[in-house]
Amino acid sequence: KNQVEQSPQSLIILEGKNCTLQCNYTVSPFSNLRWYKQDTGRGPVSLTIMTFSENTKSNGRYTATLDADTKQSSLHITASQLSDSASYICVVSDRGSTLGRLYFGRGTQLTVWP
Amino acid sequence: EADIYQTPRYLVIGTGKKITLECSQTMGHDKMYWYQQDPGMELHLIHYSYGVNSTEKGDLSSESTVSRIRTEHFPLTLESARPSHTSQYLCASTGLGLAGTGELFFGEGSRLTVL
Numbered sequence: 001k002n003q004v005e006q007s008p009q010s011l012i013i014l015e016g017k018n019c020t021l022q023c024n025y026t027v028s029p030f031s032n033l034r035w036y037k038q039d040t041g042r043g044p045v046s047l048t049i050m051t052f053s054e055n056t057k058s059n060g061r062y063t064a065t066l067d068a069d070t071k072q073s074s075l076h077i078t079a080s081q082l083s084d085s086a087s088y089i090c091v092v093s094d095r096g097s098t099l100g101r102l103y104f105g106r107g108t109q110l111t112v113w114p
Numbered sequence: 115e116a117d118i119y120q121t122p123r124y125l126v127i128g129t130g131k132k133i134t135l136e137c138s139q140t141m142g143h144d145k146m147y148w149y150q151q152d153p154g155m156e157l158h159l160i161h162y163s164y165g166v167n168s169t170e171k172g173d174l175s176s177e178s179t180v181s182r183i184r185t186e187h188f189p190l191t192l193e194s195a196r197p198s199h200t201s202q203y204l205c206a207s208t209g210l211g212l213a214g215t216g217e218l219f220f221g222e223g224s225r226l227t228v229l
Contacts, residue, residue, distance in 0.1 A: 004156075032215055034218075041223070041225065042222055042223065043120075043204055043206075043220035043221050043222045043223050044157075044204075044220045045220070046217055046218065046219075049215045049217070051215060089156075089157075101159075102159070102218070104156040104157045104158075105156060106154060106155055106156045107154075107156070109154075
């Protein structure tokens with residue numbers, strides 16, 4: 001069964017600290033992995049997209065890694081800011097069809113305290 | 115910045131009412147999607163469209179219906195709302211297939227509460 005599991009479910013850190021969010025998946029055949037940031041009451045916004053051949057991708061203070069062999073990804077946030085408080089969602093796409101389909105994790109709720 | 119818009123952002127209605135959630139995008143995307151999201155849960159696909167006059171049901175069974183008469187417009191309708199329909203509804207679009215690295219853009223969502 002194709003699944004995406006994220007950990008931790010929630011995380012509280014102090015402003016300025018770093019943190020790492022985890023994503024494990026069983027989606028096969030794998031096509032790409034996406035990380036989204038979703039502010040409360042808003043729609044998700046894309047942070048990174050990685051294909052099978054990419055093992056790291058950065059977007060400002062966000063760095064995503066991918067290990068396609070172990071089917072794991074992480075999102076590292078550097079020097080956290082209050083505005084980083086949000087849900088971070090891991091999404092994996094398969095390539096069972098040319099148009100693909102997405103499998104969503106439940107997200108990690110990050111709270112950054114001053 | 116994504117050019118995809120949803121209205122209304124918030125809606126509180128009584129049981130039995132008919133509602134339509136609007137979704138429009140100005141990016142010329144063929145592929146559009148409706149997702150349902152409950153607090154702390156993953157997004158579930160309820161409808162999708164790959165072009166004008168093309169609509170399909172998603173993975174999550176839904177009593178809602180959709181139409182795609184124009185490329186830019188993908189409204190979702192509930193003929194008779196019930197409290198079980200209370201949820202956040204997210205519209206999304208992409209110009210490329212999701213098996214590639216096509217960016218999927220989301221609207222801001224419509225929060226529906228049925229009393």
